Amino acid sequence: MTSPILVTGGTGTLGRLVVARLRDAGRDVRVLSRKSHPDANGLSYATGDLAKNEGIGPAVEGVSAIVHCASDKKGDADATRNLVRAAEQADVPHLVYISIVGVDDVTFGYFKSKLESEQVIKESGVPWTMLRVTQFYDFILNGAQKAKKLPLVPVPAGFKVQPIDPEEVAVKLAELAVGKPAGRVPDLVGPEATDAADMIRAYLKAIHKGAPVLPVWMPGIGKIRSGGLLPKGAEGEYATARVTWEEFLAAKLA
Known part of the structure; x- marks a missing residue:
């Protein structure tokens, strides 16, 4: 019997998909969650809180790898420090981290916290793999549905933006988790560079709503307007996913 793979944030948008892909591959999975799960549907849950540094030691004990998907967009770096310390003490052989394309260019708010988390992992004694990806379609869809x-x-x-289907990200993370530590791997990006306004227009068209979209100038996002969240380098230096925004919407709205 193989050692389990721990997924932090395993009940979130990305984490639950990673859990499913690992189980499809026949791997035992342990999910770190702040809440207890009496009806676990065959999953192993470890109750703990990364931000409060509670329950992490037992969660990481005996795992073959950690896929760190947990993120509450506040205090991520401190939570990552707590996880890394526990992983070092337990001699965890592999930590897989998901980060954001352009995080070293767009360095405010959440992006700053993700960049700091990257540095925490790089400076740790835990062998690691790091994957940067572009924004998820789900986040844009959630905003569109509210508006x-x-x-x-x-x-x-x-x-x-050049957003991506999180399902394709989950497939890649599961693949990395069962492999050996590889350091920084090529970024994974969506199939098409676009902007938020065009994506919202496509969504409204898909639901047959004719409300006009009004692009509004906002301060503080100049680096995003200049392409800070888009992939860098020549094609081939990063991997491109396949599922388009239109295909994603068709599946979600079916």
């Missing part, structure tokens, strides 16, 4: 009732939909002007 669809408005007669006029405001969207940050020039918000350039």
Whole structure:
């Protein structure tokens, strides 16, 4: 029997998909969760809180790898420090971390915290693999669904993105988790560079709603307008996913 793989954030948007892909591959999975799960559907849960540094030791004990997906967009770096300390003490042989393309260019707020988490892992004694990806379709869809009732939909002007289906990210993370530590691997990006306004227009068209989209200038996102979240380098220096925004919407709205 192989040692389990621990997934932090295993009940979130990405984490639950990673759990499913690992189980499809026949791997035992342990999920770190702040809540207890009496009806676990065959999954092993470890109750703990990364931010509060509670229950992490037992969660990481005896695992073959950790896939660190947990993120609450606040205090991520401290939570990662707590996880790394426990992983070092337990001699965990592999930590897989998911980060963001452009995080060293767009260095405010959540992006700053993710970059700091990267550094924590790089400076640790735990062998690691790090994958940067672009924004998830789900996040854009959630915003679009909240705005669809408005007669006029405001969207940050020039918000350039190359988003991706999180299912494809989960497949890659599961593949990395069962492999050997590889350091920084090529980024994984969506199939098409676009902007938020065009994506919202495509969503409204898909649900047959004719509300106009109004691009609104916003301060503080100049680096995003200049392409800070887009992949860098020549094609081939990063991997490109396949599922388009239109295909993702069709599946979600079916």
